[in-house]
Amino acid sequence: MMPIEATQSQLHLRHVLQASIQVFDSDEGSFEEGVEMLRAVLPDTTIIAALDLIDRDGVVKYSTSWGQHHYEVLGTTSTYAVFPHLNAASTVISSYCTCPSFAYAVLISESHLMCKHVLAVCLADRMSRCVVRPIEDDSLLLKLMGRIPPP
Numbered sequence: 001m002m003p004i005e006a007t008q009s010q011l012h013l014r015h016v017l018q019a020s021i022q023v024f025d026s027d028e029g030s031f032e033e034g035v036e037m038l039r040a041v042l043p044d045t046t047i048i049a050a051l052d053l054i055d056r057d058g059v060v061k062y063s064t065s066w067g068q069h070h071y072e073v074l075g076t077t078s079t080y081a082v083f084p085h086l087n088a089a090s091t092v093i094s095s096y097c098t099c100p101s102f103a104y105a106v107l108i109s110e111s112h113l114m115c116k117h118v119l120a121v122c123l124a125d126r127m128s129r130c131v132v133r134p135i136e137d138d139s140l141l142l143k144l145m146g147r148i149p150p151p
């Protein structure tokens with residue numbers, strides 16, 4: 001079990017991270033400011049990799065007719081399903097990605113707050129840089145059933 005101080009500082013970092021992401025929108029000035037803020041809580045490599053994914057139109061946002069969204073990030077070797085907002089009230093885990101580094105760096109070692117895919121989805125959403133695709137209702141269901149890990 002983690003000491004209380006460590007848990008609180010993790011929580012603080014999460015708040016800073018959320019605040020940094022909120023700074024981003026489609027205008028240039030906020031981009032510079034947001035990147036500066038992110039650098040306080042995430043490694044440069046994660047930030048650069050996330051921005052690179054966005055530049056390559058790698059963030060795909062599937063929308064259903066009833067307004068649900070499902071995100072996928074096209075990495076260099078695989079496509080990962082990203083769930084950026086699991087439960088805002090949860091202090092344990094607020095997002096999820098199916099990539100291996102999320103499992104190791106975020107869930108097991110807790111050395112990172114999020115992987116580049118989750119960051120890419122959060123930022124692309126803020127900057128309206130997602131590739132939006134409509135999705136048939138049945139195939140979304142299959143996607144979700146196939147990708148969400150067992151509890």
Ligand SMILES: [Zn+2]
Binds near residue numbers: 097099101
């Ligand atoms: Zn990931």
